[in-house]
Structures are given as C-alpha cells and as structure tokens.
Amino acid sequence: MYQPPSLLEKWIQENNELVNKCKQQEAGGGVVSRDHSQSNLRWCSSEFHKLLRKIQGIPPHVDHTQLELAVVCNTCVCFTAQSQFSEAELLLKEATERVLQMTGNNADTSDPLVLWRAVLKSAGNTALHPHVLYLLCLQWALWLAKCQLENIGELQEEMTSLCETVCDGVGDGSPSEAKRRLAKSPLLVMDPKRLTELLQICTSIAQGGEKLNEGRSSEALSDLQAASALPATRALVAYTHLLSGSCLAHMNRPQMALQCYKKALETDSRCVCALYRSMLIYRQLGNTQAEIQALRLLHSTLMLPPASEPVLGGIHPISPSLLLSSQSLSRLFSVPSALSVLYSLALKCVLSGRVTEGVEHYLDLLAALHSEDQLAVDAEVSVLPRMPELYLEAGTALLITRRPADCMALCNEVISTTLELVPEKVVLEEPEERIGGDARGLSVEGEDKVVMLLWAAAAYLLQGHCHAHLKDWKQAVTHYTRCINLVVKVRLKNRDFQPQIPAADVNVKHGKDLCALQRMKGLSLAWRGISFTQMDQLREALRDLQLSLQAFPDYTGAGLWCGEVLWRLGRKHEAAACWEKTWSLTTQTSVEKLPLYLQDPQSGPLLDSVELRLRIQELGPT
C-alpha cells in the first residue's frame, strides 16, 4: 500500500535534491568559469530560499526544526558565497529567534552575542544542538568575512567547544551515518567539519594579520606558528608561514624572515607573495644580485598562465579568499603586477651595471605595454613610472649600450607626443602647495604642464647625447639648444626657493621637478659647451659651460670642461683653479634619486683627471 510522502519527507527530498545538484556543479566547477558558478549559486540560493519560506510558513515545530535549520544553513552558505552577508545574517537571526521560540525561551534582545548564548543554552543537549552549532559556524564565517573579529573573540569559548564537538561528534561518524540516513535526514551543502577547520585557520590568519598591523608582531608570530600546524590546504598554511615571515621582518630579523618565506614557498610554490617579500628583504639587505634573481623569478612566476591556478577553496562554496578579505590582509598579501616587477628588474639591472640585460628587460616592458594582450587591470599599487619616463629610461639604457638610433626613435616618440602640449610659459609655484600631487591621481586636464615640458626637454637632451655619441656635434648643438629653449620657459615663482636646493631630501614633487629642471639646464648647457669645444668654438663653449656651472654648480663634468676650455684658451691658471675647485666638490649627490635619463652620460668625450693633474703639475707653481 503506497503511502503518499508527508510534507516533511517531500521537503527533505527537495532539499537533498538541491544539495546534490549544488555539489555536482561544484565538482565540475573547476572548469566552469567563476561567473558560471556564481550564477549557479544564485540559482541555488533562490531555490533554497523558496524552500525555506515554505517551511517557515508553518509555526515552528520540533519535528520540522531539524529540516528547517538545515535549509537555513544551506541558504546561508549560498548567500555567503555570493557575498550577500546581510541577507545571510538576517536569516540566521530569524532562525535563532525561531529556535528560541520553540524551546520556550524568549530573548528580547537584538545583541547577536546574547542571542547566541541564549540559543546555545536553550538548545542544550537536545537533538537540535548540532544544527544550532552549525548555524553558529555560519555566523562565525559571516563575522570573519565581515572582519568582525571582536565578535569572534567574545565567543571564543563557545567556538572552541564548537570545534571540539563538531570535530568529534557530528563530523566523526558522519559519512557512514549520513549514508544510512540518506533518505531521512536533510543534507547540508557544506560539510560542517571542513567548514570548521577552514574557519579555524582563517581566523588565525586574520587575527595574525590584524596583530601584525597593530605592531604586536611577537604575539602574532606565536599564534601563527601554532596555526601552521592546523589541518588546512597548502595555500593557507603557506599564508601562515608568510605572515610569520612578515612578523620576523617587522621584528628586524631578515634572515629568519627569509627562512619563513622560503618555508612558505616550499609549502606552496605559487605563493608569489613570499617571493616578493624575499625580494624586498634582499633589497633591504643590499644584495643586488639576489634581488635581481628574486625579481626575475617573481616575474616569471607572475607570467605563468593563471589557468593552472588552483582553486583555493577546492570544492567549497565558501572560499578562503572570502574569509580573508580584510584590508590589512590584502595589503600583506599584495604583489605588484608583472609589469612593475619587470620594470624594477630592468631598472635594477641598468643601475647595477647589467645594462644589456636591463635594455632587454626595458624592451620587453615596452613591448608588453604595446601588446594587445596587455590590459589595464585594476592594479593595486603600480610602481611603474609614467610612460614617457619609461621611454626616456629605456632610451638612456639603449644609449648606454650604444644604440643611439633606437634611443633617438624612442625620444622622437616622446617629443611628438608631448611637444604639442608644452605651454609657452610655465610658472613653477611654491612646492609646498603641490604636496601630495600624485601624478597618477591628477586629472588629465590638469596634467602638469611642467612635467610635459620636462619630458620633452629630456627627450631633446637625450637626442643631443645621441648625436654627441655619434660625434655629430652640429646636430648635438641643435638638440641641446632645443632642450635649453624648453627649459628656460619655466619661470620660478618663489624666488627664495634656491635653485641649488640639495637634492637630498626632496620628496615634494615640485622640488623634484625643480631639481630635474636645474639638472637638465646644467647638463644641456654643459654638453652644448662640450659640443662647441669639439667644434673649436671655444668662446661659445666657455659661455655655455660657465652658465651651466651657474645653473648647476655641482656638475663636475661642466667644471672640468670649463677648465679645459680655459686651458685651451690659454688661461691655464684659471683652468687649474677651475679644476681644483671641481675636484674639491666631493658631493656627487644622490645620483640614485635622479631619473636615469638625467644622469651624466657615460659616452662622449671624457677628460682624464689624472692627465689634468699632470697638466697642473706641468704648469707648476708660477
């Protein structure tokens, strides 16, 4: 005799069907894109929600409660997975209230902590207890996702007991038991035990990150080291090592930090962040070779096809990334983009003398920037300089590697782009007003005219250097002249702002601009002078070199060549004095801080100081 299934059975069946469908999709979810799974989730959540509404349509009843709570959990999982936290929270609140209603307790409080304690107490040791615990798990996940760590701290004891209970009881015999009761009991979308484990380690990581941020590094370190022993995926364990390393680095123990990073990398080879952090440590330590190596590795790792990136959460709808979304953590785990890594690599190479290598990297960078595949991804912090500067740096590198034609081509590009926008006259105002003028933040209309001018002038300067390198002095003079013409367009508004401001601690943008301007003025005048010298136009040469020294007294090249011209003009004593004076300037200030393209070109005619000293000696003390 067939008995029609009761409403309860029908609902349980419906729930189980939905859960199975969910799990099937997740199982195949590795292939399907994130969007697809998202839409699946959306569909699931709406279905679960519908079911829940049906169930909640009748007054709370003990027989139904188990099912009801299971459906609530499933719905909440789906909502949480879609980052619909407020909906999930509302459901949880409703569910707890219904549980309380059923058990005859009435908690007229809206404080979730109080509510939870009441629920846990009222559920006591009834059959509902595991389901209530599971609900608490979801609440935990929600708090974690919303970075409300203090709530978790408040309920720390309950959480610990929960973990014990879940791991011992419910989770323990569940597979066999579940199979036995398959038809009878409602299924859950996510296994409570795995969820609890995930929550535990994620909470540890989040709390560690928080503490690190607050400067309690040692405290965080011990927690994290404890957490690294928790059962979890490799990626999450790697995170604990990474954070430990960061703590150590913060505690100024770079070598131990490096060890931690190494451990992280060993745990999870895709933990690029560890690589990046190591690179920073190397940079800090001044180990250029290691830094370059790390950068190269980092770049190649970043350039790996991301398709093979493992889904961190595996088949769970609630992924670790969802739970570890706090600001401080994301800052800690952030890695610059491949392009900026490549740029750092290129620049480092050039600066460290591996210019050929550097040039290759620069060219790679430019090619990448122009490739169709390059897309503007919402990059976190880009350390890339602005495009024209990149061009100019690449050009400089090319010139250093004696490829003036390529350099000139790049410079032409910059000039053609910027020259139209260079204003007739520019007033450089007090630097104080422009503090925080982040170049990228500037609106396009307000894009600094001075910057534009500097770029164009630098391009001309570089072209001049190229011609000088080719010993085409006439052309060199032309280009240096163009550079000078541009540079003199800038009027300084604040007169007491000394032009020879020490380039040391100029962080202010316009201070930097000003410095660059002076430097450029000095360089272009000096090199025009040198070019004139080569063309035996000594008077012009002397004038230019002296002007150059006025504009930028620190430039030794100008001083030496000035002496040379004086010598050639027969003013040998003056020449000697000039040389002596130049040599006495031992500053050689912060070339590192200057852009690459404003550094003294290594090509071109050079004066040998030894020879000059000989000349002085020959001159003798007259």
Place this chain on the structure above:
Amino acid sequence: MEGRCAVETWAQFGFSGGTYKVKILCGFGTDVLICTGTEEIYVFSKRERKITTVLLLPAAVSDLVGNQDKQLIYVACRSGVYCVNLQFLLHRDQSSQADASSSPAELKISQDCLVVGADEVSSLLLVGSVLLTLCQRDASWLLTLYKTPKQTASASHEEFGSFHLPVVSAVDCGAAESNRGPRKSSVLICIHSGYVEASSPSNASAESTVAQDHFHLEPLLFKLLFGVEAALAKSPVILCGLPDGRLCFLPLRLPGSRLRVLHSLEQPVCFVGASVVTETGHARCLVAAGERGRVVLIKTDKASSEGGSAVAAFTEGCVPGPVWCGCMDKSCFYYSTGSDLLRLDLSEGSSARESKERGEETSGTTAAALQSPSSLNVCRVIALAEPACSTAGDVQLLGVSARGQLQKICLPVGREDEGLSKLPSTQVGRSVRDLLSAIGDVCERASVLKTVIKSKNQFLRLLNHAVSISFLLMADTNTDLPIKEKPIRCHAETSWSRLLQKDSLNLVCFLHNSSPFVLERGWTLSITVSPLSCSSSPAGESSSTNFSFPFHDLCPGETFEASLPIAAAGDASFPMTVSCSLIFSLSSLLGEEEVAASFAGLQSSCISLPLSTLTVDWLHALQLNSPTATHKMATVQPCSAAADSIQTFLSSRQLRCSGRTDRGGESAPKPEPEKYSASVRVSSELVRDTLKPKKSSNLDTKESMRNPEDLCLSLLERLLSEDTEGVKMGYQGDKIALSTSVVHARGPNGAAVKLTAKEINVGEEESTDKEATIEVQIESSSLAAVCGLHHAVLRRIQTLLQSATEKAASTKNVQILGLRRALQRAEIQQSQISGAFGEVVSTVQRDRMLLSVYQELRQNPLLIV
C-alpha cells in the same frame, strides 16, 4: 520642398514598444542585425530586402556587438553574454532556405553559446580580442574585461579584470523619463588615437567603414583628454556614458589605469561619438548627447589663454530633445527626438575656427552649431545606424521606427541650401508663425488705416460739398435771386387734411436741389413755423415750431418732400412765416457715437444756411366751399360743424356779455352775426396786363380777358391758387373750377368767408374818364378772417404787381383824384385815430374806434393801378 528625406521602409517586424534599447548592427556584408529589446534578433538581408533569420535568445537582449573578421556576434542578454557564429548560422540558413523560402528561419540560441555568465549586462564592446561588459552591480558600475579565445567561439571567456565606479544617485532620472526613454541605457565606445591606423585587424576594418562604436580621434585631442601616457602606450580608450550622466574613460592598455570621469552631462547619456573627420581620418570633435538634449562637444582649443598651449574645450549646449538615438557621419551628428530627425552640422564650427583662430569665437560658433540643428522631417525614429556617404554626397541612414520598421533614410544632398536650412524646424516654424502674424497685424492695421483714410476722404468730400453748398447759398442770399432761380430752393403747398374728424392744415415743403451738388448725409432741412404777428398770442410767448428733416443723399434735380402740420382747424394764427433753412451738422457727419464720445460740445455746432422764408397766409389756409363741399361739410361733419357753432355761440355770448355793458345797441342779439368786409381795388387794366403773360399761349384767354367777368374770375383764381413766394394752396381732389366770381370759403378759424370780385367803375364823379376797376371784396362775420384775408389779398396783388413792375410805366394817368380823396380820407382817419387815442375812453371804445377807422380804410381802398 527640396530638402526632404526619402524614407524607404525595408522591413517590418513585430515590436513591443520603445522602452528598450534598440540597436542596429551593420557590417556583416549585406546583413543587418537588429535587436529590439526582446528575445529576438532579426537578421535582415539588404540584398534580398527581407528578414532572413530570426535569432531567438533565452532572454531579452540588451546589447549586441559584432566581430566582423570572425563573423561573430556577441549578444548581451539578461542571463549572460552569448556568442553566435554568424557565418555558421547563415550557412545553415542558406541550406535550409530551400524548404522555407518565404518565412524567415528561426534559430534558437542555446545555452551552449553562453560565454560570459554575467547577468544584466547593459552594454557590450569589442576591442580587438577583448570583450568588455558594462553592468550595474549593487552600488557600482562594473566594467569587466574578458579575453576572447582565438579559436573557438563558444568556449567560456576568461575574465581579465574589472573596474568599478561607484554609482551616483544624484542624478534623478525621474519616473517619467525612465518610462519614456530607453531603459537604463549605457553607452560603450572605443576611442583610438589617430596614430593607430592599422595596429590591429579590427581597427583596420573599422577604418574602412565608420564603425559604430570605434572612433579615431585627433591625436592632440586624444592626448588632451586621455593623457600622454595613453597616447604613448597607443592604448585605445574605452569611453562609457552612464545613465547617471557621467562620461567615464579608461585607457585600455595602460597599466594601473582607472575608470575616470571625463565629464558629466547630468542626464542619462544616450550617445557618444566622434565626428568632424579630417582627410587623415581623425575625428576632431567628440560628441556626447544626453537623453534630454544636452550635448557636449569636446574639441581642441589651440589658442588658449594660458601660455598658448592647447586645451580641450568642452562646449555644452542644449538641443531640442529628447534624444532617442543618434549616429555620426564624417561631419554631422544625427539624432532623433522621436518626433523628428535632426542633423547637427559640426563641421561648420571647426571650419569657422580655422578661419578665425580665436578661442571665444570658436566656442561661439560651436555653440551656434548646437543652436541650429536642421530638421530632416523624419519622425518616430528610435534607432539609427550606418551613415553612409555616397559619392554624390548624399547620406543614407538606417533607422528603426517606433512602429518596428526598418527604414532607409536618404538625406537630401542639399549642399547649397544647407545655409538656408540651418534653422531648426521649431525656429523655422516659429519664425513663419511670427511672420504670418506680423503680416496679419500689418494687414489689419492697413485696413484700419485705409478705412480711416477712406472715411476721412469721405468726410473731406462731404465737407467740400457742404462748403460749396454753403457758398452757393450764401451767394444766393447776396444776389437776391428770385426764388425760382435759386439752385436750392424751397417751396410749399398747403392742404387741408382730415384726420380723426379733425381738419388740419398741412404744409408740404418741397426742397428742390438744382445745384450741381448732392446734398448728402449731414444735411438737415429745418423748418421753423412761427406766426407773423407774435403779439396775437395771448401769453406773449413765441409760438414758433421747429421741424427738422434730416435727409440722405439728395441728388441734383431731385426734390425732397417734407410734410408738416401747421395748424389744426381753428387754433392757428395766420399768416405764418415758414422759414426754411438747411443745416449742416458736423456731428451727424462724423457719426453719432464718435462725436458723443469725444466732442461733447460739437453736437450743437452746425452750419445753418437760410434757404427761404415763406409766408402762409389766410388765402392759403382757406377751405373753399364748393357747392357740394359745403353741403358735404354740413352733413358729413356735424361734429365739427357743431363744434364750430358752439364756439361761435360761445364767442358771441362772450361778445354779447361784454357788449352788453358797453355797447348795448350794437350788441343786441342778432340772429345773424355782424358782417365785416374789406375790399381791394385793382385797375382792370393792370390785372389784365398782369395776368396776360401767364396765359399768353392761349389766345382765347386773351380774348376772354376782355370780358370783365372772366377777368374777375381769373383774378380770384389767381389769388387762390397762385403760389406766392413759394407757397401755394393745394386742393384736395381736383382743381375747383371757379364758376362764379364769388367764392365761399371757410377760414382756418372756421369762419365763413366770402370773396367777391367784381368790376366797378371808380372815378370822381366829376371826372370823365372812369377807370375800370376790379374790386375784390372780402366779407366775413369774423373780423380776424377779414383782416387776414385782406392782408393776404393785398400781398398777392402786391406780388402780382411786382412781377409786372415794368408795366407800371405804361399807366396812363396818375390818379391824382384818387390820391386826393385818399388824402382827405386819411386826414379824417388821422383825426379819428388821434381822437380815439386822445379821448379818455375805455379801451373797448378805443378799440371800436380804431376798428371803424380800419374798416373805413379797408372799405375804401386805394385803387391800385
């Protein structure tokens, strides 16, 4: 009209209404794809001129983009983005065409084609191998980048990254707007700097035909708007217009770029494009249009004030909205307001700029360009695409109408009339309306003025006439012409009439106009009737009566007749003076109401021109008693007769009473009242001579004049009937032929009167020559009648004689005798009169004495010779 668009309807498809974004996608050979916001996408073949295929998607379509090279289309549905290989489809379509030749093939797009699982995508854009989707998620706009795989079309597309822009709720779209316009429309286009001509295959193809969502912008403007870096990186820039009015841009290939706001239209953006294409293929003007008609034109302004470097000039303006859709060709922006298709010529501004090179004027001309969209007179267009310029210079657009018709719209060439049709339709309409109303006003005013002038002319003419007439009349009075010769004269006729059994004497005045002028409106004939002797009135007041007869046009030769009652029987005092005058009043000329309103004092101002003065005497007022008439009167009018007799009686009683005291003997009751008589003697010769010319034509009468009887008769006749001074007696009925020389009549006071004319010989007893004389004797019991008649007869004879003055010379002898006797008699009478005044007697006695003198005078008249 020359500049009309030719609209050719290509196809009609089922269409639910204009609430969704309708998009036309071209560029697939001869195929045109149309999505109308429903689940269907129609594939229209231009070659076959029909809808060949209908693609049926799982959900409503919101956007549609195509990749021409790969023959792929991407369709944004509510549930995701689908990729359809068009070539494959069409191929299948062709193969299946054999069996289903007429009806379009319907193809269901399955879930397999889903490539991006994002829902509610509002806009799509394909840049090279990158697919961009724009959708709104909670509180932000999300621009997501997907990489399209190189080989397979249907594989899921890998997401690259996405860009967020917080939603601004400041712009209130308004319920009404959202109902009307396309729902939550957003626009995604791609801007390339002018440099990149053929860097990618899609760009190359986009260059050949003006792609719908790819534009090449002038490098300088590109740099100004999107920065040097984007230009250096040769990055295309994604420009998206959002429903909140923001225009955002994103350099696609620049690392670290962000979605930034370029401008805000503050109303839903419904079109973004670039135009004013130069020879090099760069657009020089970026245009964005908002749903409610706000348009911003972004151009390079080279001559900026600051330092002379170029800046981007944003010119905002409003065009008559709403803007439903738009498209661009090389120089124009076409947009539809639903009721009209309008064209904004943007090239003018730039060309003007080139000539002027001044910043303010640039914006001025650009703004002017915004001010003057020219109407193309095509209504209900809700989607536009593919402006194609033929070699002849005419532009073809593809449009979808609100009724779901795919239309080809051929715009007129109209190069030369562009300048003319620059005004927007509304302005043209307005100006035409203005002109028409102005014309109407002028017409009205002119007609008013015309009537005024006309009336003034009329007035002047009338015045001229009046003045002429008055001159004429004044001349008349000066020259003293006889009445008959006056150009405007008045004469009268008396007649007795009987009304309500009361006899009354009527006077009919005839105004004869023999002047060359017409007596027109404004002239009034005024007749004043007053007794000649005013003293007779007991109260001593003037008993004159005024009659005025206004008349309308009295043409030359016409006569105006006015009839007026002079007196009822028995209560008149004759003779009466009837003075006729013509009155010209300005007020009647001007018209009553005007004068009444403005010149209150003018009403009395009028010109009065005396015409003539007529006298109506007793003779005129006589009622002749023909034998029958007498009898009739006696019988038929008993009342009147009775009244008369009563009056007579009363008066006699009165007289008797008074007389009883004073004149007992005389006032003794007499059965017959006292008879008074008076007589006038005229020499027969004179009478004969006078009467002769009248009847000169008749020889018989001349002969008959010999007979004294006849002479008397004719004299009487003359006296009774002849008009004197313009007044004559009218007879009732036929003229009474006088048979005897005795005439019985009744005077106007009812008294019986007897007129007798007889020939007597008057002369000195001793003188030998006797003068034949005709004596006219008047007898009546009424003294007043005798006096009046005597006076009247004398007047007649006087006039008779006046008319025969020339005859006076021929009188043979001066009647010295008569004179002497008359002198004697006069002396006696003189003494009598003086005696009468001298003696102190009662007034009655004096009256009687004076009466007897008077009677004596009358009884013994002088012979008139």
